[in-house]
Amino acid sequence: MNQQTPNSFRTGPDERGRFGLFGGRFVAETLMPLILDLEAAYEQAKTDPAFHAEIAHLHTHYVGRPSPLYLAERLTEHLGGAKVYFKRDELNHTGAHKINNVLGQILLARRMGKKRIIAETGAGQHGVATATACAKYGLECVVYMGAVDVERQKPNVFRMKMLGATVVPVQSGARTLKDAMNEALRDWVTNVENTFYCIGTAAGPHPYPAMVRDFQSIIGKEAKEQVMAAEGRLPDSIIACIGGGSNAIGLFHPFLDDKSVAIYGVEAAGHGLNVDNGHAASLAGGKPGVLHGNRTYLLMDDDGQILEGHSISAGLDYPGIGPEHAWLRDVGRVTYLSATDKEALAAFQLCSQLEGIIPALEPAHALAKVMELAPKLPKDHVMVMNMCGRGDKDIFAVAEYLGGM
């Protein structure tokens, strides 16, 4: 692209919530005052040491942070190239990176005096994390989940209910994550007075993309310290899967200005990028558009109607992507790849068998590209992959795909 390389990749967004062309605040007037209030509350919290201390305390005692940086020795040996580390965010309380963001937002909701929390969820990990934090703080919790996802992520539906949340199966559209987000926005427009919308990914209207990124950046900050301790230097590459892209931006952001570090994001290629409406890779197969409060790359037809896409992973099955990723792609700082359902399934099995770690289907997509990249790289190449979720929730769905094991 013909854009000038900025001095820093870490200064965004601007005061309008833009990362270059992307981001912004494309919401109905009813929500606009709420978003401005949220922005003011977040700006205030950001500069308050007590807010950071509270988060740090929860990280240590409730989430179990720092999550380990683990050298995947047998996988490294098997691939015969780069030295592969996993950032073990699947060991967090609730089994994924989602809790990092949720605790930040719930603390903010408490500061703002909001008593009712709503969330959308795809794979159910964000819903579980939100239900967990709401249980801990005694807040009402309503989670919108596409009816298709309710079906394919049953264990997480049970968990949310056990935690006291109301799970609303969404029957509109393709009945997946996009539709859950529409329904959550409709709830928010209706219940503006008492409700806080806890968005699960680094997307939506400003300030969500920046705020969620900031809460998830703990992943990259820890990884940087840990790899320095283990290797005495920065990694050569880092890699993460991308649906909306919150785990990825959390890992990437602290490394964006470290020019020696190659950064890879992995989208879901579903049945294959060449299959019409058969994938969820919005950077590879989409174009800029406006949905859910922000401008970003979207899967859509020539009339601007949003496509439903497909991925085996409910967490990646979304036709858009966080606006900062859209910008990072256009300025060329991050290389975005994609992995098919099949590749992710193969990685899921390999990781389980070689490392004794059953990954979620989401990071299995990143792992699929590790399996492709690592063998071609020298043995002193240090690669860090974000193992952003555990696969317990996926075992039944995977068993079905593999024809019953």
Place this chain on the structure above:
Amino acid sequence: MTTRIDRRFAALAAENRAALVTYLMAGDPDPATSLEVFHAMAKAGADVLEIGMAFTDPMADGPSIQAAGLRALQAGMTLKKTLALVADFRKTDDDTPIVLMGYYNPIYVMGVDKFLAAAQEAGVDGLIVVDLPPEEDDELCLPALKAGLNFIRLATPTTDDRRLPSVLNNTSGFVYYVSLTGITGAAIADYGKVGAAVARIKGHTALPVAVGFGVKTADNARQIAAQADGVVVGTALVDALKKSLDADNKATSGTVEAVAALVRELASGVSAGRKVAAE
């Protein structure tokens, strides 16, 4: 520069009557029926036609209008076809103001300049784009105003006095006051609060104020018409149209009349509003 909208509101004010502003989705249930329905609505007493531009993800709409959008999309509706429908309508009706209402993405994908040129060519007078708040005015609002189209903004109960000036700043045609926080088709408004809200907005603008969300019957319309310059009805009309369809969501011989009958009823309510207020 005056548009058909400006002229229509001025004429109605002279008659001491509020405007009946009616909404239906373009292409619901198919483009040909839709054209007939819009003509029938104008004849039945609709003063301003709001025509929905179908979108897959209408975040501010309730189930009725969501379903209307899907019916239109299934009938092959696109933004281009919506503009063509307006052009067809204009062949025999050059007076009734037309406002296109919808979401930004299809417009953005067509290209703002191309869309504005096509909308003007077709005979569109104004735009309501739900997901473009004043903070994003340079996207479409300012170019639309420059092109001579009205850009009609929604003001809501959450739009406080601090925010009203910026909401009204680049608004033209009329102000659409959404009488409750929520999605389209939600419960009925609190009539006691409508008059005060309209007065609050009028304290900041000389534009006519139309009130919508929750208006379903002639009696609702009458009560709103007594307190505002216009009454917006959407979901009730969409529901009347839907009820007239067959099991496969195809138009029946009763479809056009089902909508026209409700428009006549609402129009009589709107007319009665001011008489009551004057008494």
